Amino acid sequence: MGGLFRTEMVKQWHRTRTYVVLGLTVLIPLIVAIALKANPPSGPSGGDFTNLALHTGLFLPVVSLRFMSRFLLVIIVVLFAGDAIASEAGWGNLRAMLTRPVGRGRLLLAKLESALLLAVIATALISVTGLIAGTIAFGWHPLNLGIGNLALHMSIAQILGNLGLASLYVLWGISGVAALAFMASTMTDSPAAAVFAGFGLYIVSVILDAITSLGSIRYVLPTHYFDAWTNLFTNPGHGPTSDMLRGTLLQILYVLVFGGIAWWHFRRKDVLS
Amino acid sequence: MASSPPAIEVVGLTKDFDGVRAVDDLSFQVGHGEVCGLLGPNGAGKTTTLRVLVGLLRPTKGRASLLGVPMTASNPVLARCGTMIEHADFVPFLSGIRNLELHWQEAGGDFAQANVEEALAIAGLGDAVHRKVKTYSQGMRQRLGVARALLGRPDVMVLDEPTNGLDPAEMREIRQLLGRLSSRGVTILLSSHLLGEVEQVCSHVVVMDRGHLVAAGTLAELTAATSSVYFEVDDLARARQILSSHAGVRSVRDQDPGLVVELDGVRRSELVASLVHANVGVDTVESQHRLEDAFLGLLAGAER
Numbered sequence: 017m018g019g020l021f022r023t024e025m026v027k028q029w030h031r032t033r034t035y036v037v038l039g040l041t042v043l044i045p046l047i048v049a050i051a052l053k054a055n056p057p058s059g060p061s062g063g064d065f066t067n068l069a070l071h072t073g074l075f076l077p078v079v080s081l082r083f084m085s086r087f088l089l090v091i092i093v094v095l096f097a098g099d100a101i102a103s104e105a106g107w108g109n110l111r112a113m114l115t116r117p118v119g120r121g122r123l124l125l126a127k128l129e130s131a132l133l134l135a136v137i138a139t140a141l142i143s144v145t146g147l148i149a150g151t152i153a154f155g156w157h158p159l160n161l162g163i164g165n166l167a168l169h170m171s172i173a174q175i176l177g178n179l180g181l182a183s184l185y186v187l188w189g190i191s192g193v194a195a196l197a198f199m200a201s202t203m204t205d206s207p208a209a210a211v212f213a214g215f216g217l218y219i220v221s222v223i224l225d226a227i228t229s230l231g232s233i234r235y236v237l238p239t240h241y242f243d244a245w246t247n248l249f250t251n252p253g254h255g256p257t258s259d260m261l262r263g264t265l266l267q268i269l270y271v272l273v274f275g276g277i278a279w280w281h282f283r284r285k286d287v288l289s
Numbered sequence: 290m291a292s293s294p295p296a297i298e299v300v301g302l303t304k305d306f307d308g309v310r311a312v313d314d315l316s317f318q319v320g321h322g323e324v325c326g327l328l329g330p331n332g333a334g335k336t337t338t339l340r341v342l343v344g345l346l347r348p349t350k351g352r353a354s355l356l357g358v359p360m361t362a363s364n365p366v367l368a369r370c371g372t373m374i375e376h377a378d379f380v381p382f383l384s385g386i387r388n389l390e391l392h393w394q395e396a397g398g399d400f401a402q403a404n405v406e407e408a409l410a411i412a413g414l415g416d417a418v419h420r421k422v423k424t425y426s427q428g429m430r431q432r433l434g435v436a437r438a439l440l441g442r443p444d445v446m447v448l449d450e451p452t453n454g455l456d457p458a459e460m461r462e463i464r465q466l467l468g469r470l471s472s473r474g475v476t477i478l479l480s481s482h483l484l485g486e487v488e489q490v491c492s493h494v495v496v497m498d499r500g501h502l503v504a505a506g507t508l509a510e511l512t513a514a515t516s517s518v519y520f521e522v523d524d525l526a527r528a529r530q531i532l533s534s535h536a537g538v539r540s541v542r543d544q545d546p547g548l549v550v551e552l553d554g555v556r557r558s559e560l561v562a563s564l565v566h567a568n569v570g571v572d573t574v575e576s577q578h579r580l581e582d583a584f585l586g587l588l589a590g591a592e593r
Binding site for chain 2: 019020022023026027030031032107108109111112113114115116117118119120123283284286287288
């Protein structure tokens, strides 16, 4: 298992795509820091925490996560998942791999692990770069904010702990659509088609979730609880909310269904490419 | 004493794709150390058969076995088999040597134990082996593909059009390599469109058409029924007259600057003797396209 995972990672580290994608996760927090420093917002932040970042640099990764989690990070994670098997098939190398005694289940697991590791690295880079850039631009302090009757106090440990929890939740929140992309990756030779399948599900889910008339159907959409992590910073004393718990459990369902189909399909698949 | 199973055995193999039958009740065997050519026109089901043999496709019915082991996906017996199916494809942004290394390590092998030296000597890529594969020509990829198939010192090789994209000199190198491997006892099953190549390399032939087995046997058996001889003589008209009326001759046709005689039981030496006896000077006598004739004859027979 270790051998297959290692060879997968060797391939990933030799791809320009990997560096471009991870470079973006470094670049965006830097741009956010420079923009906020150069042109601080004057009005209320409206839920994206930009004003809070002006009080402590520790909030800059939170701002970056808020900006990136809704679009760019989704594309990045779905790209790693959707590319996993389909790119190998597209190169024509899949059939060479499978004419060796390489277990298809083990190969699938190694591909999944490498995609997961890259997704974790991408998410971690947002936080780490945000922390470094935020500290340089706005300092390393706890948050002590009082405006009228509103007061918001968070210690450094609390901010860092919640940032870690939020990063994990955001990553897990994308896992459902990423699992669909991974499943599609076992069924096509086109990485673009697999990525489109995953991102398509995300877009459709976001649109449907905006239609309040759909009522309780919205609660099973993979993106419904996507922003539940923001409560960790708007109500910091309460810890993870019930919405975060529901969001976590819902993703388990999607991952099991799409992952199970991928596993079932790939082990029986006729390899033609 | 129980006899060992054949190196390659296909029994009642049928493969359907979405209701289309690509291979239909195909059976043949390849014995240990034999070099067998799998022949057939496009769409005959050759590549499908080879893919089932190496576990890439699941048979609809029947089975394919390697070294006595019924093939399944990722079967451990694949460690004893070198393959090249369809094109030799690689991870394009990695070098040739890195591709070989990863290919070997993916199955848990130690690259230091692989047959790297011989494989690289055969690939003959020189320093280019350190270049990214995406910069390779088709011929270079094909040679690297043969090298990849040899990494494990295989007992059986399954090769699909191994000389595809190679120039004549490279094709000859591959033919010589297959001859060397055969002399070492390696069993080889190869598909090819190049009948001349098969004739030079293979001891046995399996002919397929539209998914069915048309014929199987030794090269000599298949070509015995249909052989032709090319003559160059000093008196073409007289020779044509003598040969046309000779017993055991099916037909005589002109092929500038000589004649091609289709034999039907007569020996070449008898024809030469008859010509000489009639004072016709014989400059050249050579067998011509025997396998091609046999192949086309078999396909025509199968169509009828």
